[in-house]
Amino acid sequence: MIIAVDGPAASGKGTIARALARQYNLPHLDTGLLYRAVAATVLREGLDPSKEADAVAACGFDDSLLADPFLRTDEVGQTASIVSAHPLVRAALLARQKRFAQQPGGALLDGRDIGTVIAPEAEVKLFVKATPMIRAQRRHLELRKNGINVSLDKVLADIRARDERDSQRSEAPLVQAADAVTLDTSFLSIDAAVQRAVEIVEKKRASG
Ligand SMILES: Nc1ncnc2c1ncn2[C@@H]1O[C@H](COP(=O)(O)OP(=O)(O)OP(=O)(O)O)[C@@H](O)[C@H]1O
């Protein structure tokens, strides 16, 4: 079984993806990390994220970088949404993601274009969303817990900017697949959101 989990920044898709991967014993790929690794390499090497050639040059990163906490920073998240708009960057990361999705035994991937581009054949597709303000509040809390002091207004502005870039780009924009089930987590606790996700998977499996 392939499960595709897509949605905007801080919607809760990573939280749901990790829980579903555990529940169904599926290997999980957080595809945002790949774009974050490109972004982190661009930043560290003093390259220009808006230049496609610079971003492509950063696609040959070493996999050990994927565990680097620097990737989790907001600066890297914003830069990831700039480099991910370049068609040649997406092309450079495509085969790896498709291979992961098609491995024997199934897989779970989360990102922005899993149900539309990486694994359009996925048996289960979830589109996880929440209002911009709720997403900003969650991200703000998370940043504060990690000792990063930034205003809620700034986090909200960053989320809106990322939504705009991710959904307006020409290549593989953030868009809900026609056959994806919407999961609005705005007024759900983490446990309730995970429970709802499991129900959606079970219903899909039962219907063949
Ligand atoms: N239903 C929920 N209620 C409250 N907090 C939540 C809920 N779901 C997730 N969170 C919290 O919100 C924050 C963002 O969640 P998560 O990392 O899963 O989002 P994401 O969509 O994967 O974000 P990104 O794309 O930016 O990586 C985390 O701190 C997480 O613990």
Ligand SMILES: Nc1ccn([C@@H]2O[C@H](COP(=O)(O)O)[C@@H](O)[C@H]2O)c(=O)n1
């Ligand atoms: N399939 C994907 C996944 C991510 N992106 C871009 O990377 C940025 C960071 O992603 P996170 O999920 O870690 O927040 C995101 O804003 C996207 O621009 C993507 O394009 N496709």
